Amino acid sequence: MNIHLPRADVAEQTLAIIDEFKGLEGPLLPILHALQDEFGYVPQESMPVIARELNLSRAEVYGVLTFYHDFREHPAGRHVLKLCRAEACQSMGGDRLADRAKALLGIDFHETTPDGEVTLEPVYCLGLCSCSPSAMLDGEVHGRLDDAALEALVEEVRR
Structure with a gap:
């Protein structure tokens, strides 16, 4: 790149x-x-x-x-965390999870942490509806997320 x-x-x-x-x-x-x-x-x-x-x-x-949400106008962080915002994930606590991710990272969607490590992006369906809520971290999908799993993902990219 x-x-x-x-x-x-x-x-x-x-x-x-x-x-x-x-x-x-x-x-x-x-x-x-x-x-x-x-x-x-x-x-x-x-x-x-x-x-x-x-x-x-x-x-x-x-x-x-x-x-299109996948295009960026600015360089992304070293890691990209995409949280599913589709209805299935929202119905299973996706909004609460998104709020938690924003709080943990100190940023909103379409933003990158000040250290350039993590960009947080919404995505509108990862195809894991039966395993919602879901996310994608650097191209790897993660399903059935809860606060602990999300915190582990964020901790992984913050190391």
Whole structure:
């Protein structure tokens, strides 16, 4: 992941990614995914390049970027904790668990701890409805969470 590239390099890599996907029908989402895979987020410097190359307005590009919860506009922390916010998890105590996670980390959703270690994100279904409430930590899913299990996850990433 190349997070701290000079502006010209970001534009250059953005162009290379656009060239790779430009021939697809509806290339914007694959381009945004590829940029996030490359940088860990979608850099602001990429927006005008995407808009120009796809003949879209910057507002259209930004609208798509902000509509989907998986895209980030800023680098994430070293660890990403995603809490399921879907109905099944909410009905099994997901709201209380989310409040607990926010309190333990001292941040809200879409924020990163001041030390850059943990980003907290909502996710709208991990497919573990029968094991709710659930979370995903760095790509690994965890079901049937309670306060103790959540605290263990947070402790794991805080070490």
